[in-house]
Amino acid sequence: MALQHHHHHDPTNQGMFSAPHDPETSDDHAIVGPPLQSDEAKVLKSLIYPDDTYTSEGTYWADLPFGKQLAFNAKVDRAEAAKELRSTGYMIKEDPLSPVAWYFKNAVLPGAGLGLEGYVLFSIGNVTPLFAAVWPSCWKNYTVCTKTWVDAISYLEISGIIVGQIIVGFLGDGIGRRWGLIQDAIVMFIGLLMLVASWGTSLNGWVICYAWALFFYGIGVGGEYPMTATAAMENATGSGKVSTKEDRLHRGRKVTMAFLMQGWGQFFNQSLLIVLLLIFHHGSGNPPYSAVAAQWIFRVSFAIPALGTLWLVYYRYYKMPLASKTLNAVKKKARVTGYDVQSLNLTCKHFGGRLIATAGAWYANDVFFYGNKLFQSQFIAVISPGNKSVMTGWLWNLVNVGVSLCGYYLASFLIDNKFIGRKRLQQLGFLMDFVLFVVPGWDYSYYTTKAHIGAFQTMYFLSSFFNQFGPNSTTFLVAAEVYPTPVRATAHGVSAAAGKLGALTAAIVFTYTDIVEKFHFVPWFGLAGMIVTFIFLPDTTGLDLKEQERRFEYIRAGREQEYHGIAVHPHHLSVWERFRGAGKSYNPELDYIDKVKDIREEWTNRQAEKVASDDLIVFDDEYPSEIHEYFVRTSSVPVVQKKNTPLGGGVDSDETGNETGNEKNEKANR
Known part of the structure; x- marks a missing residue:
């Protein structure tokens, strides 16, 4: 399904976005995101363009030509398999039975x-x-x-x-x-x-x-x-x-x-x-x-x-x-x-x-x-x-x-x-x-x-x-x-x-x-x-589950056509959904602008909640430390750091109820 040709100015004023094309086009016309040289783009790159699903140019893997899709995903899978094998090796070296426990x-x-x-x-x-x-x-x-x-x-x-x-x-x-x-x-x-x-x-x-x-x-x-x-x-x-x-x-x-x-x-x-x-x-x-x-x-x-x-x-x-x-x-x-x-x-x-x-x-x-x-x-x-x-x-x-x-x-x-x-x-x-x-x-x-x-x-x-x-x-x-x-x-x-x-x-x-x-x-x-x-049935393999949740938030707000992210990429939609036009709104340029806005809005609301509840800690357990620091520098939201509280993101507690990094920090502060 061909996509409309759009031009939008880079919100960082660093140049024009590349125009999107059909996902099945040639190597020279893959859909790419905005330039990544701005401070904002560099800081948010790891969040918006994770390297296991996007190329270094900001192109989503499903927007690559078929041959490059296979090569990109094979590279990611090999790297992940090697990492898991190394981790298993370290576990066995430390404790031969630890993989069984895992x-x-x-x-x-x-x-x-x-x-x-x-x-x-x-x-x-x-x-x-x-x-x-x-x-x-x-x-x-x-x-x-x-x-x-x-x-x-x-x-x-x-x-x-x-x-x-x-x-x-x-x-x-x-x-x-x-x-x-x-x-x-x-x-x-x-x-x-x-x-x-x-x-x-x-x-x-x-x-x-x-x-x-x-x-x-x-x-x-x-x-x-x-x-x-x-x-x-x-x-x-x-x-x-x-x-x-x-x-x-x-x-x-x-x-x-x-x-x-x-x-x-x-x-x-x-x-x-x-x-x-x-x-x-x-x-x-x-x-x-x-x-x-x-x-x-x-x-x-x-x-x-x-x-x-x-x-x-x-x-x-x-x-x-x-x-x-x-x-x-x-x-x-x-x-x-x-x-x-x-x-x-x-x-x-x-x-x-x-x-x-x-x-x-x-x-x-x-x-x-x-x-x-x-x-x-x-x-x-x-x-x-x-x-x-x-x-x-x-x-x-x-x-x-x-x-x-x-x-x-x-x-x-x-x-x-x-x-x-x-x-x-x-x-x-x-x-x-x-x-x-x-x-x-x-x-x-x-x-x-x-x-x-x-x-x-x-x-x-x-x-x-x-x-x-x-x-x-x-x-x-x-x-x-x-x-x-x-x-x-x-x-x-x-x-x-x-x-x-x-x-x-x-x-x-x-x-x-x-x-x-x-x-x-x-x-x-x-x-x-x-x-x-x-x-x-849509193919949700490799699709970020939180991105699906983000799309549903737009639907819930009555803004379905304003969502332009990968959850409506034709690859992740069923034949029936594509027939009904659900993929027409896919546009990586507009999605970048929306994502930056959504992330900053969520971070701002989170800080406001912390201030209102007297939970005045400068780090946020939902965002990596470098992103939180960037938002602190560029935001007027009041944040106060607790004494001896480390700057950086924590890790969610697991299903077994084990303490997370943030819980341990809070105990130490108390």
Whole structure:
């Protein structure tokens, strides 16, 4: 889309700006910012033109010709990888186990809730074959138990998750992230106690109790989706006005590292069930299985995560006091208490296409995701005909989970690469799943013969890999990333609920179809997901999250057309948004003028607040020291330095509540 040719005088009177051109033009016509020789430009360069997204001339990476885009981003990625390798080397030299501690803090703890829920939810499917083997009159023949209630186990579980995703998503935006995280853990803990203690005067009574316990537990699980995604993302971003390289280069990795704990939950559950079967079945995995052994296996398997969930309640209550910091800062600026209804209305108006993308793609993905799980029994029946052992199915599932974990980790590794990114990764995953399901469905009898069973097995495992490598990881990330902070949890919860409707669709349809019809039904959701992603999903890879917030502030103020920054760069907009003209206002020259004005205005307001609250400190923890010093020299705002207070910016506190540099300085002053 060609851009209008504008000329504006440099606010520093140092010359004319370069005129913007179309992002896809030649090397000699890349869009550049203003000259950087003025004092103002030199001081603000690191803030307005960070070197990981802008060239030394002030050109945004997406405005470069394609070849130079690849070269620029490859250089940035190599430098960042080298820095991380050096840091890892220093850590290992100082303490060989410190990388493990780093991973535990940055991936395991943020994703602990998803790990625990993944353990429990997939345990339901794993223990079902054991129940069917021990109580066939209840779980297979339905002579003792009502088939409706046995089927209701899956339906109530998914329904509980949907309720939690929607309700906790709204409450997480209205009350706060920290509250949502704590209540999720409490609900899941109580739900696990109900599962461990589930009983009845008859087998059918126990099934009913078991189903409602899963519904209650599912509410906590549902809330975990929007709360974990928003907390992990906002912790990576911070609540200050200054964006960070960590946000721009590693935001996707930070969120997906938390999400992949769901895969580890599945892995540990399946591993533990195998061990428990050997313990309580006298070292054998072969049938027949006793009712006593089955009771011990499933109750112990639920009791263990109950202990972990109780610890999670403690950790979130006492060690995550700042989980709502970013949300509170945004609400304070907008002068909003409670739920921000205005932001919800504006999001529906301006980002409705994105909701189609995140909800629609998640719906399509969960048909695939749960289709893969539901096909597991048929898959095992084909490769192990005549098998009666629960252990065989569990061992094959363990292999499948291992393959899935490879997909999770590779997605986490590549999701911030600007050439691959969220959108292409999601499209690739959908396309590959479409192919890997449609091929065996085209000639099922051919691929399930003994001579071609290897090909069938390979396609099944690859479908697991590409589902995690693509849409199952990306949908979790983008459903939080493409929306404004005030409604981020709501939008994520609604999108995730749409996904669970896809799971419910799969569960219901598969009840009334045979295996070949299932293979004919599922692939088209991969094709639909790819199309929805292409049309409606913007590519936010490498896009500064705070810049998206800045754009939303303009929208909130009714000045949408006055925003000219990179959040409306055509590269970061969906096909639908470009069609509607959202990218027409992109203009780096005008954006520079606006950014300088916005930054100075925010700094001035901040100083006024400090003076009004008697917090008279000359440094500001939201801006680097050299920028703060420049504003002090060129501003009439009164600032007073506290005795012994160092000049310079601080660092935001992390999610664990550790002291920041500013907190330590204040303690020293006191």
